[in-house]
Amino acid sequence: MEENTFAPKLSETNQAEIVCSNCAAKLEFEPGTTSLTCPFCGTMNEIEIRDESIDELDFDHFMSEAEVGDELEEVSTIACEACGAITTLDPNVVSSDCPFCGNKLIVKSESTSKQIKPKSLLPFKIKRQEAQEAFKKWLKKLWFAPPGLKKFATEAEKLAGMYLPYWTYDSDTYSKYKGQRGDDYTTTETYTDNGETKTRSVTKTSWTNVSGSLNLFFDDVLVLASKSLPEKKTDKLDPWDLENLVPFDEKFLSGFRTETYRIGLKDGFDVAKVKMDPKIRVAVEKQIGGDQQRITSLATTYSNIKFKHTLLPIWISAYRFNNKVYRFIVNGRTGKVQGERPWCWWKIALLILAIVGVVAAIYYFSG
Numbered sequence: 001m002e003e004n005t006f007a008p009k010l011s012e013t014n015q016a017e018i019v020c021s022n023c024a025a026k027l028e029f030e031p032g033t034t035s036l037t038c039p040f041c042g043t044m045n046e047i048e049i050r051d052e053s054i055d056e057l058d059f060d061h062f063m064s065e066a067e068v069g070d071e072l073e074e075v076s077t078i079a080c081e082a083c084g085a086i087t088t089l090d091p092n093v094v095s096s097d098c099p100f101c102g103n104k105l106i107v108k109s110e111s112t113s114k115q116i117k118p119k120s121l122l123p124f125k126i127k128r129q130e131a132q133e134a135f136k137k138w139l140k141k142l143w144f145a146p147p148g149l150k151k152f153a154t155e156a157e158k159l160a161g162m163y164l165p166y167w168t169y170d171s172d173t174y175s176k177y178k179g180q181r182g183d184d185y186t187t188t189e190t191y192t193d194n195g196e197t198k199t200r201s202v203t204k205t206s207w208t209n210v211s212g213s214l215n216l217f218f219d220d221v222l223v224l225a226s227k228s229l230p231e232k233k234t235d236k237l238d239p240w241d242l243e244n245l246v247p248f249d250e251k252f253l254s255g256f257r258t259e260t261y262r263i264g265l266k267d268g269f270d271v272a273k274v275k276m277d278p279k280i281r282v283a284v285e286k287q288i289g290g291d292q293q294r295i296t297s298l299a300t301t302y303s304n305i306k307f308k309h310t311l312l313p314i315w316i317s318a319y320r321f322n323n324k325v326y327r328f329i330v331n332g333r334t335g336k337v338q339g340e341r342p343w344c345w346w347k348i349a350l351l352i353l354a355i356v357g358v359v360a361a362i363y364y365f366s367g
Contacts, residue, residue, distance in 0.1 A: 018254045021045055028255025031124035031161075031332070036251060050247045054120045056170060059305035063266060072114045100228045100318055100327065115260050120245040121311035123252045124161060124332045131159055131315035131330040138328075138337040158318075161256035161332070163311040164234070165225040167268040168242070170306040171218050173276065176299050177284050178211045182292030210288055216280060221272040225261030225309075229316075229327060233338040237331040240312055248311070258311060265307065273302070 018027050020038035027036035027045055036045040057071065080098040126134075182205040189202050220242055224234050246252075263271070280300060285293040313332025318325055328339035 018251055026254070029124065029252050031127045034123070036254060047249060047251045050249070052247055054245055054247055054308065056306035056308045057119075059169070059265070059269065059307050062307070071117055073117050098318070100316070116265065116309050118165070118248045118311050119308045120248055121163065121252055122240065122242070122245055122313055122333055124256065124313040126315070126330065126332050126335045128159055128161070128315065130335060131332070134330055134335040134337050135159065135317070135328060138339065159315045159330070160317065162314050162316045163253065163256060163258040164229075164314055165259055165261040166310050166312055167223045167225050167261075167265065167272070168220045168308050168310060169218070169223065169269055169272040170220065170304075171272070171276070171302045172304045173216045173218065173280060174213065174301050174303070175216070175280050175284065176213045177295055178209075178297045179284070179288055180207045180294040180296070181210045181288050181290035182207050182294070184291040205292060207294075212287060214283055214287055216283055218276050218279075221275055223263070223268045223271045223275070225263040225268055226259055227262045228259060229329065230340070233327075233329060233340070236338045237314070237329065237336055241333060245310060256313070261309070269305065269307070
């Protein structure tokens, strides 16, 4: 299976049954609840959460049978000409804004692609207003921010609700290693200081060659399947309460948008291996024992690999300053904020000049 079969895209729910039971308007999911709310008459429509387990799929079997089966679906998309994100608009909508860069999306031509269906999601818990307040607090802590940035914080409509695609992987691992165990010991040595003979205690290490193996099980190794946001920022949105995942239901997507993965299943597992490696090394060092450890070779095999495609909620805004796009994201479950930020260099220059002035004044008066 070619990884480029799966293209990045954004979509909005197309479930026709998501309509108000009172006035037939389109319903939107209300964060923090299990209900759909009518934005016109306020009627609450409860979502029935299915009482079923969230099954994980067999990785090896899926990789060999990925082109067929009920786990795939076809989606119609359009592309953002500015940042490359591929987006699906609601029926009868001919334009919108790209949530990742703020560029206008205008329907010119559509294409279709296959994707693995999500099996689960975490519904939004943080409301738009709560996300906006968290965003404002984050902005207030930024030193040397340009004036336009803080003004942007008052524009609540700029925050868009978005579900990000993630893979989770379970795997048994078997690792064989070679290395050295270092045991510290203390000895006394004699030295000469200004013609006087003295003694002192010195710690030395005795090294012993070792080898061995160990088995570890990894559960729900989380891998972001998007390239639209910087990983170093999305990683800082952790932790996610994956124990509260619910079976996928498109009703939870109503009123929000969903990005589909750009990092495919196989490449995602390669990322998962990188995340597993430090924990494997820690376990190896613990098994080696002693006061110090050296690992000279380590080979790991993976078996019984399971995966699931899940969606996690964020609030996102794209702010363009001096022709550069800056993104701000808020964890839709906890309100934790991460973001890119521009710097106001004239403010920094004024501070430097002020510091230089103070130093010069102190030097002058003290002289």
